[in-house]
Amino acid sequence: MSCKNYSCKKNVFSLFNTHILYGILIVILSLALVDLSFSQEEILLKPQEALGYTELKAGETIALDTPIDPKTYRIGPGDEMTIFIWGNLQAQYDLKVTPEGKLLFPNIGPIDVSGLYLDEVKSRIKKMVLKRYKNIHVTSDLTGLRKFRVYVTGAVNCPGVYEANGSTRVSEVILKAGGFANEDKELNRWQRPKKKVEFPPGIASHRRIIVSHIDGGIDTADVLIFEQAGDLRYNYKLTDGDRIFVPLREEDVNLYGIFGGVRNPGYFEYSPRDSLKDLIGLAHGLSIDAETAKAELVRFNEDDRTTSKTVIALGDILTGKSPDIHLLPDDRIYIRTVKYYHEKQQVLIIGEVMFPGFYAIEHDSTYLTEIIEKAGGFTKLSSLTEAVMTRYISNDTKDREFERLKQIPVADMSDLEYEYFKIKSREDPGRVSVDFKDLFSNNKEGDIILRDGDIIYIPRRSEVVVVSGEVANPGMLSYHPQYNYLDYIKLAGGYSFRADKRKARIIKGVTGEWKKTNRKTKIDPGDVILVPEKQKIKYWTVIKDVVSFLGSTATVYLVIREATK
Template identity: 30%
Template sequence: MMKNTQSLQSGGIKIVLLSLGVLFCLNSASFAQWSPDSKKNAESSESKSDLKNMIQLPVSNVPALEGPVDPEKYYIGPSDLLSVNIWISPPLNFTLSVTPEGTLIIPTVGEVSVADVTLALAKKRIINEINKKYLSGKPSVTLLNPRSIMVTVTGAVRNPGKYILNATDRVDKAVTMANKNQKDILAEPKSVSMIAGIRKDDSKEFDERNQSKRNIRLTRRSGEKQRTDILRYYATKEDQWNPLLREGDEIFVPRIDPNTNIFAIYGGVNKQGSFELVEGDSLLNAIELAYGLTPRAKKDSIEHYRYDLTGGGQTVSYYDVDDINRGSASDVAMLPGDRIVVKERPDIRENYCVFVEGEVRYPGTYPITKESTTLSTVIGWAGGFTEYASLSAAEVVRRAVPAEEQTFERALSYRGTVLVEDTANYRVESVLRMNHEAVNVNFVDLFKKKDMSQEVILQNGDWVRIPAQQKTVYVFGQVVNPGNVPFVQGERYKEYIGRAGGYTDNANTSDVMIIKRATHQWLSPGETEIEEGDFVWVPRDPERTSTYYWNIVGQLASILSVAVSIVLLTIQLNK
């Protein structure tokens, strides 16, 4: 009995010892798994995962913006996409969309109302709620993608109806969309129009000039009303005249008569023309709409014209803009039909210039003084003539009549009395004048003979052309070898024709003409001396058949028979 008891105790001890050994091994393995190195690797893996979650992928459908969104002016609404970041360890990052009820649901924080408040105020509310939950860390809120909104456009537009735009768009964008053709509206990316069917698209009925640009009425969903002045916004960039849109906005564009209820401003302003008159317009507003005064505007004598309804006629008043701005003079309220004229100080320092080309030492563009700079002065600035200059062929060409004015100029020219037989010649000369108006000056007399009576005053845009000497005379027509023949001073035309191989059998030797290089004038050999660059023209002797001569004989016979008949008749009457 004792042996059996001892044997059982010994077996129990072995079991206990074996169990303790197994537990020891398990604890060792567990300790190895949670060693400092393993713990460090686990923390690194977790940090990488958190960092990966924090990275914001770019938002691909962000609309084109006119600049950074101003948190003080942008109002939050349903579907705005926000990034909410809580900078703790590890940091928390959430990309959240505003719910249709106008709230933002932030995980671990709760629901925050952000509807119809500015982005700046929404940020404060969200951060305050986060700070209640997380005592440490610094939260931040960022707008990732502005929402799409639906607005209504009615009135004097091509296509009244509802339009899907973006919360960063302004009133002018909605009006522009409503003025487009329906097919162009549907082609707009992310701006699909839903036409309400108030009026069909009819381009013949629509005229954009008949719609107001300065008295557009904007009604918010809350009932708030606001006047929109698109032209004033373009001139001043003040947001109040062209506010950002919100969902539910209604835009009404009134119809106007572009010929009444207007004022105009002309002269020294950056945009002249007539403008729609709205309540509150003044002289300073008018200058503002015209994008301000030009540097040469006379600010101390602005002319204000007004029609006198009582006495008839027109009255004119003068104002100093600086006095009005300083408050020492009152601004002037504008009335329908008022006209403003801003005179400018004259300035003769305009870009007057002439162009010199050809055989001068320094060809190019040279500035001139209006009605003062002479041809000799400009040639001096150009360094004078080169040894290759041909003064006999030099010319000054004045600016030709512009192509768009030539038809009118030609019509004016025909108002005079032109003989029928001279009409063709007059047309040719008119075309030459309109395209190549020459200034009559003899360069040889002016620069070699010092004849100052040939001096001319250059005008803006004149071309001074100094061709090179050609040292040849061109002989062509009925000669054996037409072409350039070396020029020899004093030689007559027959010598040049001889060096061109002489006349052909068909040459008309009695009608040879000299064509001057400079003027292209046709002269007989006895009227001019041949100069370098001139042309010698030898015409063809016309070939006539026997029929031609028989016709002449027949005509002479007819004339002779008539004459004989007259003589016989006279003799009979005298008997």
């Protein structure tokens, strides 16, 4: 039928537009559904990623830490077996245990294997096949591990249900559950302040983890001895439906500690299975400087308040000559260390010697002259008058009074305190008093025994004297052995008109000592001649002070006169 009028054309056009709109809506809805499905898939994947594991794909192998033990591995739904038959019959069967725990063997029938150990399953398969066929050989192997669910509860960060397989251990599934509760993963547990007693981190027990099996059996897992000593005995492998419960531990009791000659001293969570050797393993073994002949065991008495001390033959226990000692809660072991064991002592020589650098010394027996001789002696450019030897000052040897005065304003100090403060401020901390020039002029009386960390500095001859202050041309001048301070001031252009000649001083370059100027005072290289500026007289201040003094004197005079009338 043809449309010849406008009304018919309009209906066709409207119908065409309607189909187009329906098509567009269908496309939009399809895209929205696809996007929603992808979003849901991403949402479902995120928790798995957060839990720290990924699902195994088909054909992907499972990493094993040890081979599967046929005597301890229980077969369950999802395990894969491969059976080889040869002889009169050549065949290979790849079978998977059904959800009901059976192997569906062609021509033989279902074999019930659920809950049996692997070696029992192999025997049952062989028996069933040999019953069906004669003059053949049968070999069966486990070729694929099943996945199953386990439950993690208690003091973990993310309790819940997690996938595992026959090689998964307790520590792995706890890690999937976010680790033990209230433990900072960013904290470096191996960095600790020196001499600080270390307590176990967090609040969760690492040693009394309860693993409940579906057959009613219960094991107590110990993750700490695996973490600290690499001992897998109690880091059990999991089976179908295991329930893992991580309890809280006591905070300050039910611990035991080891201190002294071990690599990782501190307190550890107690386990009733432990002995002395186990505790030493948790402490990463004895240190090289440990005194292994004996140790001290401190144990609480029956009143739970007082303690008793027992000396134990540590060396005999470690070598097997004596039996190991079973430990009790809150026992403490103290192992002594050998004093000065492999103590490494050295000094540093810097500057003008033939071979500068570090040199080994012996405790309380190496002298300064010996080390200089080992260093090849002084160079021709060395300055013994400016040589310095410094020694490390510990906090125990610091001047406590000087440290106290540094915190006090000068205005609050007494005259004696201020004088002491000035003297100590001019001292060079750690400087050892030694006259190098006199010592190496065959005067051995001033020789010094060296200590670990001493620094010997032999500078190059400066060959200059510094003239500073109120002179015409202050600065460095060439050293002349026969010159006195006036000669150097003359070389510097003489005094300026503001110079205070009477207060001129000589500052010794080596000691920092201030000396009054004197023609007979010897000037050495590195010395400083200081000429200060005259202080301007404030006449108005002087007049006020004089008037005030006269007024006070007159007042006193009048009071005395009135009192004597």
